[in-house]
Amino acid sequence: MEKLLRNDGVPMIKILLEKELRDIISSTKFAITFGAAAILVILSFYVGIRNYEESMREFEAARAVNANNVAALTDWRQVQHKLFRKPQPLQVLVSGVTNDIGRTTEVRPQGELTLINSRYNVDPLFAVFRFLDLTFVVIIVFSLFAILFGYDAINGEKESGTLKLILSNSVSRADVVLSKLLGSFLALVVPLLVPILVGCLMLIGFGIPMSGTEWTQLGLVIVAGLLCFGAFLMLSIMISASVTRSSASFLLSLVIWIFSVLIIPKGAVLVAAQAVDVPSLDGVEAQKRKFTLQQFDQRFQKMGEFLRADITRDETWSQRFAAFQDSLNKSFETEREEYFRKLNEDWRNKKDRQEQWAFSMARVSPTAVFQIAAMSLANTDVSLKRRYLEDLDRYQEGYAEFLRKKTGSSGGMHIVMRFSGQQGAQEEERKPLNPTELPEFTERGRTLGETLSASLADLGLLAVLNILFFVGAFIRFLRFDVR
Amino acid sequence: MKQQSIIEAEGLTKVYEDGHCALDHASFGVQPGEVFCLLGGNGAGKTTAINIFLGFLPQTEGTARINGVDVRTDPLEAKKHVAYLSDVVMLYPNFTARQNLDFFARLGGKQNLSREQYYSVLQQVGLQEKAYEQKLKGFSKGMRQKVGLAIAIIKEAPAIILDEPTSGLDPKAANEFQSMILHLRSKGRAILMSTHDIFRAKEVADTVGIMNEGKMLAIKSRKELEHEDLEKLYLNYIHGKVAA
Numbered sequence: 001m002e003k004l005l006r007n008d009g010v011p012m013i014k015i016l017l018e019k020e021l022r023d024i025i026s027s028t029k030f031a032i033t034f035g036a037a038a039i040l041v042i043l044s045f046y047v048g049i050r051n052y053e054e055s056m057r058e059f060e061a062a063r064a065v066n067a068n069n070v071a072a073l074t075d076w077r078q079v080q081h082k083l084f085r086k087p088q089p090l091q092v093l094v095s096g097v098t099n100d101i102g103r104t105t106e107v108r109p110q111g112e113l114t115l116i117n118s119r120y121n122v123d124p125l126f127a128v129f130r131f132l133d134l135t136f137v138v139i140i141v142f143s144l145f146a147i148l149f150g151y152d153a154i155n156g157e158k159e160s161g162t163l164k165l166i167l168s169n170s171v172s173r174a175d176v177v178l179s180k181l182l183g184s185f186l187a188l189v190v191p192l193l194v195p196i197l198v199g200c201l202m203l204i205g206f207g208i209p210m211s212g213t214e215w216t217q218l219g220l221v222i223v224a225g226l227l228c229f230g231a232f233l234m235l236s237i238m239i240s241a242s243v244t245r246s247s248a249s250f251l252l253s254l255v256i257w258i259f260s261v262l263i264i265p266k267g268a269v270l271v272a273a274q275a276v277d278v279p280s281l282d283g284v285e286a287q288k289r290k291f292t293l294q295q296f297d298q299r300f301q302k303m304g305e306f307l308r309a310d311i312t313r314d315e316t317w318s319q320r321f322a323a324f325q326d327s328l329n330k331s332f333e334t335e336r337e338e339y340f341r342k343l344n345e346d347w348r349n350k351k352d353r354q355e356q357w358a359f360s361m362a363r364v365s366p367t368a369v370f371q372i373a374a375m376s377l378a379n380t381d382v383s384l385k386r387r388y389l390e391d392l393d394r395y396q397e398g399y400a401e402f403l404r405k406k407t408g409s410s411g412g413m414h415i416v417m418r419f420s421g422q423q424g425a426q427e428e429e430r431k432p433l434n435p436t437e438l439p440e441f442t443e444r445g446r447t448l449g450e451t452l453s454a455s456l457a458d459l460g461l462l463a464v465l466n467i468l469f470f471v472g473a474f475i476r477f478l479r480f481d482v483r
Numbered sequence: 484m485k486q487q488s489i490i491e492a493e494g495l496t497k498v499y500e501d502g503h504c505a506l507d508h509a510s511f512g513v514q515p516g517e518v519f520c521l522l523g524g525n526g527a528g529k530t531t532a533i534n535i536f537l538g539f540l541p542q543t544e545g546t547a548r549i550n551g552v553d554v555r556t557d558p559l560e561a562k563k564h565v566a567y568l569s570d571v572v573m574l575y576p577n578f579t580a581r582q583n584l585d586f587f588a589r590l591g592g593k594q595n596l597s598r599e600q601y602y603s604v605l606q607q608v609g610l611q612e613k614a615y616e617q618k619l620k621g622f623s624k625g626m627r628q629k630v631g632l633a634i635a636i637i638k639e640a641p642a643i644i645l646d647e648p649t650s651g652l653d654p655k656a657a658n659e660f661q662s663m664i665l666h667l668r669s670k671g672r673a674i675l676m677s678t679h680d681i682f683r684a685k686e687v688a689d690t691v692g693i694m695n696e697g698k699m700l701a702i703k704s705r706k707e708l709e710h711e712d713l714e715k716l717y718l719n720y721i722h723g724k725v726a727a
Binding site: 012015016019022023026027028159160161162164165166167168169170171172481482483 | 537539563569574582586589590631638
C-alpha cells in the first residue's frame with residue numbers, strides 16, 4: 001500500500017488515471033471515432049425502431065386480412081386460417097435470425113406446420129446488405145474502436161519517450177499499467193454509454209412497448225457489448241505491451257480482429273459442416289413428399305373400397321362416410337406424424353450437434369461470443385424457430401379441438417357431400433363466421449430465468465476473456481523493456 | 484574536501500544473455516554542482532549506464548546509487564531524487580505545455596502548484612509566453628526539449644540525468660539548452676549527461692568520462708582538459724593509443 005501512495009498521500013494511480021482519461025478524450029482520434037460510433041449507435045436504434053414499426057404494421061394488416069377472410073365464410077371447414085409471427089421489441093437491436101425465418105403459418109388441424117415469407121424472402125435487398133443493428137455496431141465498430149485506442153497504449157508511449165519519463169519518477173509499473181487498462185476502459189466506455197442512453201430514450205419516445213423483462217434483457221445486451229469491447233481493448237493493450245513497435249502491434253491487432261470478426265465465425269460453420277453431416281432440408285422434404293404421396297394413393301384406394309362396399313345412400317350414409325374419413329384420417333395422420341417426427345428428430349439431432357460444434361469453435365472469438373450471448377438475451381437466437389414451431393404445435397392441438405367442436409370433424413382431408421333438400425343448409429350458409437371465435441395464439445416465449453440461463457455461460461466467457469487479457473497485459477507490462 | 488557524490492557508480496557492469504558486455508566495471512561519481520559528461524560513440528555504454536540508474540535495466544554487477552540510495556534495492560526511493568530528460572521528448576501532444584508540466588510535476592511529488600509557478604518555470608527555460616497554453620502537437624523539437632527541461636527542473640531533484648539532450652537541436656536551441664544546464668549546475672544540482680558531441684562536452688562539463696565499448700577509458704576534469712585537445716584525446720583513447 002505504501003508503494004501505491006506518494007509522500008503526501010495522493011495515490012499515484014489517481015494522477016495517472018486522470019492523465020489517461022484526459023489524454024484520450026482530448027485527442028482528435030477520440031473525437032472522430034466517438035462521433036462515428038455515436039452516429040452509428042443512434043442510427044442502429046432508429047433503423048431498428050422503424051423496422052419494428054413497419055413489421056408491426058404488416059403484422060396488424062395481415063391479421064385483419066385473415067379475420068376478414070374468415071368472416072367472409074360460412075363454414076369452418078372452408079377456413080384457411082393463417083397465423084403471423086408477432087414482431088418482438090428486442091429485435092429492434094438484435095435482429096438475430098428473426099429476418100431469416102418465416103413470419104406466416106397456414107394453420108391446419110393436422111399435419112406439419114411450416115413458417116413461410118421471411119423478411120429476407122420478401123425483401124431480398126435486405127438479405128444482401130442486412131440490417132444495421134446494435135450487434136453489428138458492437139461487432140464491427142466497437143471492436144475496431146477498441147483496437148484503435150489499445151494498439152499503441154504501451155509501445156506508443158515508449159516511442160514518444162513518455163513511458164521512460166513517467167517511470168523515471170517514483171512510480172511502480174503496476175500503477176502505470178493499471179491506470180492504462182482502467183483509464184482506457186473508462187475513457188471509452190462512459191462516452192459510448194451516452195449514445196446508447198439516447199437510443200434507449202428513443203425506444204421510449206417512439207412508444208416501443210418494452211416490458212420490465214425486456215429492459216433487463218436489453219441492459220444485459222449492453223453489458224455484453226461493453227464486455228466485448230473491453231475484451232478487444234485489453235487484448236490490444238496486451239499486444240501493445242508485448243510488441244516493441246506500435247506499427248507491428250497495430251498490424252497484429254488488425255489480423256486478430258479480422259480473424260475474430262470474419263474468419264473464425266464463418267470458419268467454425270464450415271468446419272462444423274464438414275465434421276457433422278446433416279441431410280439437406282430439401283432431401284428431408286422430398287422424403288416427406290414421397291411418403292405423403294404414397295399415403296394419398298392408399299387413401300383413395302381405401303375410399304374406393306368403402307364406396308364400393310357401402311352402397312346404401314340412406315340418411316345416415318353421410319355420417320358413416322364422415323366417420324370413415326375421420327378414422328382414415330386419424331390412422332394416416334398418426335402414421336405420417338410418426339414418420340415425420342422421426343425424420344425431423346433425426347435431422348434436428350444432427351443439426352443440434354452441428355450447431356454445437358460451430359458455436360463451440362466460434363467461441364474462440366470475443367465477437368462471436370457476444371453475438372451468441374446477445375441473440376440469446378434478445379431471444380432471437382437459432383432456437384427461435386424451434387420454440388415458435390413448438391408453440392404452433394400446441395396451438396394446432398387447440399385449433400383441431402375447436403374445429404371438432406364446430407364441425408364435428410377433426411379436419412384433415414375430407415370430401416364434403418351435400419344432398420339437395422337437406423334442412424337448414426341454406427340457413428347455415430347465410431350465417432357468416434365470427435373470426436373472434438378462433439382460438440387466440442400466444443407465443444410462450446422464454447422467462448427471464450430461461451433467457452439468463454441460456455446466455456449466462458457466454459456472458460461469463462466474455463468476463464473471463466476480459467480478466468485473462470487484463471492479467472496478460474499486466475504481466476506483459478511488468479516485463480516490458482521500456483528502453 | 485571532496486563532497487559525497489549524488490550520482491555514484493561502482494564497478495557497474497552489464498552483460499546481456501548473449502554474452503555481450505555493454506558496460507564493463509564502470510565507476511564514477513557526480514557531486515552537487517557538477518556536470519559529468521559521459522562521452523562516447525554509439526554502443527559505448529553511456530545509455531546503458533543511464534538505464535541502470537533509472538531502473539530500466541538491471542545491472543549484472545556493481546552498484547548504482549542516487550543520493551545514497553541503491554537503485555537496485557529501492558528503485559522507487561532512488562527515483563524520488565532524480566529528474567530525467569531523454570533525447571526523444573515527444574511528451575503528450577494533446578496537452579498544452581502547462582498541462583504536460585502539471586502532470587509530470589504531480590508525478591514528481593509537486594501537488595497544487597499554481598498556474599504562475601508553472602509559467603515561471605516555462606519562462607526560465609526560455610519558452611515563449613504564447614506557447615504556455617498551446618498544445619504540444621505544433622511544437623518544434625527545441626520547444627519540446629524546453630518543456631522537457633522544465634519538467635526536470637520543477638521536480639527540484641538533487642540529481643539530473645540527461646541522455647543526449649542536445650541531439651537533433653539546431654545550434655541556437657542547443658546553445659540555449661547549454662545555458663540552462665549551466666544554470667542548474669549553479670543551483671547545486673548534480674548533472675550526469677551523455678553525449679557524443681565533443682564540442683558540447685568541453686563547453687559544459689566539469690568532468691568528462693570517455694567511454695568506448697562499455698569501458699570507462701578515462702575520467703578527466705575540466706582543469707585537466709584545459710591544456711588538452713579533447714577531440715584528439717578522445718580519438719587516441721578509443722584507438723588505444725593511450726593506455727586506459
